[in-house]
Amino acid sequence: ENPNDFQALKMLGLAQVGTGNIDESIQSFEEAFVINPNDIDLLLQYASAIAANQDGMFYGKSKTLIEKALSLDPQSIQALYFAGIVSAHQSDLDGAIGYWQKALYLMPDNHPDRNIIEEALSTVLNLQVK
Template sequence: MNGTFLLLAMGLCLVALGFMVIPLLCAPRCEENPSRRATNLAVHRDRVRELEQDMTAGLLTGAQHDNALADLERELLDSGAVGSDERQVAQGRGSARVPLVAAWVSISLLPFMAIGLYLTVGHAEEVFGTQLPAGPPASVSEAEPPSEAALQREFQHLAQQLQGRLAQDPTHLGSWVLLGRTLVFLDDLPAAERAFREAMRHGGDRDPGLLTRYADVLAERQGGLAGEPQRLIERALTLDPDHVQALWLAGTLALQQNSPDEARNHWQRLLVLLPPESPEAEVIRGNLGQLDQADGSPLDGVPARSET
């Protein structure tokens, strides 16, 4: 690809040079007109010859011949044809050299000017760069996913940074939320609970997503959704009745409290919100199917477990 481009570029450059140089070389050179000096001298000799013939024939006296000859010589000198003609010949020779000089200048400079212009505004790095062979690069391997230990170190470092930031600004809600999520990943649930509790104090209690996340952490710590997690879930549904995670936890809580009808209501509402082909929808359809088998009643408006 690179070689083809370079050959094509050189060919186009030669064509451009041809369009410029050939007319210059073939331009008609300044032809030197017949010398005015030679013409004047020829006329002068003819007139002198005529004077001599007239004097021989007796038409002119010697004095008249001398006077007429002096007048002819004066006319030849006063005409200025000799000096003017020499200047025109010199100018003609100089003009004849102009096309040749222009042609050589074009041949010498045009290729370099074209290359400089391309390097300035073109994509030379794509042309002159080394072309990699087709297929996957031999020296560049696919990036391997980080190991679990590397992720642990990265999240521990992030947690330390967040703690340092919160030491300077303990009212920053986003930092408390991010710290809580980071600690959940690090499986430090007591510290995550404290971070989410601080987030609640600084405005997080108005976010249904944060309320349900905090409820989930508390439920995992105490082994169930009763108590404070239940209050958090109810508040999240008050703020957003269609919050997916809150409906999921509310159905689970109702099932734990032996309220299958309430669980069915929450999960039926949730099933409408989930994408039909999503794994979450499949799980909810399975839960509803188990409820149907438990009480032996059909589920109105709820599709059965999808066959895949």
Template sequence: MVLTNTMLTFWIIAALMILLALWFILPALLQKSTENEEVELREANVLVYRDQNRELDADLKNGLIGEEQYQQEKAELERRLLEDVAASPDASSSGAKRGNAFAYSVALVVPLGAIVFYLIVGNPHGLNPATAPATTAASAADQPGQMSQGSMSPQQIAANIDKLADRLKQNPNDAQGWTMLARSYMMQERFSDAASAYEKLTTLNANDADAWADYAEALALANGQNLAGKPSEAINRALQINPKHQKALDLSGSAAYQAGDYKKAIEQWQTLLKLLPPGSDELKTVTDQISRTKALAASKGSR
């Protein structure tokens, strides 16, 4: 593998970052003073000796042991204490060596582990500008559900949509898949195909107001934006499920407007108006629609 400037820069920065991490880690691991360990060990031994000595005194006082046994046990305690204290430097030295060995192991494992982890999880080919685009495109082609149009050609997008459609033939009860397929068809302005996908979705999720409203929109667009007939039926079904569904209310007003029922159109849009955020573009658009419809109704003598 030929190292490009980008790759070389990356590995240099990575090495510096690893060295910086070790600079923080190693001193803390190596900074275990032998003298401190000796003091701690002596203190621990003395505490144990004191406890055992108090127990001996209590046993003697309570008559559990005789004077001769008391003196023997006490002498044994003193002897063991001296042996432990005398052996503490060796133990501390051994502990320090083990601590150093652990620190050096960390110094070796951290960079090696980081490199291995990157090679497994990361994308080394992405460091090479010559191979990065091909790798990205290949990965995207393997993911039918992830259709990033910014980095894919129209042919690749169409191929992914076809893959998704084929997958749904094998798994026709995948509601999420049908939603994705229908929206993809809408983006490609394949409105008849989108309507078919939404129709399948409404059979799977019969109480999904979103599905019915989207189905109505796709049907209308496939039929020259005509909302009469099946689109209106789908709109009414969406409003039965959710009377405050914004898209369904908007489409219902448009359907009434197309049918010349300006009163109903105004009523539906006024209901929608109450649901829109103040100052939003949608609110301004609907307000304009209501104003124009009122003017049209007045000119035709309708209320």
């Protein structure tokens, strides 16, 4: 396989997500996945596209893709963020807190996505108090 095909398919999938063509993006991501099943960014984008077709819920294949990304890089901030979402969807609030606290620990203070994880963590912590 040509490695350029992988990048082209990945970029096509991202463009299709951007235009709301989720089914087509899933197909493009699947084709890219066959070429390179260990690209963390692809795994997370692919999982997100599948979840978009599942009312935003990460279960089944989307959950498996997140778990694979995290196993490939346990310090991937994006994988930790998504793993926290998976845990929260399964009502595992302690798991979500653990993933998000680790992501925040690994992030620089000025990271552009820091506030997203802080808000998610705050929401889950507030749910635990109730």
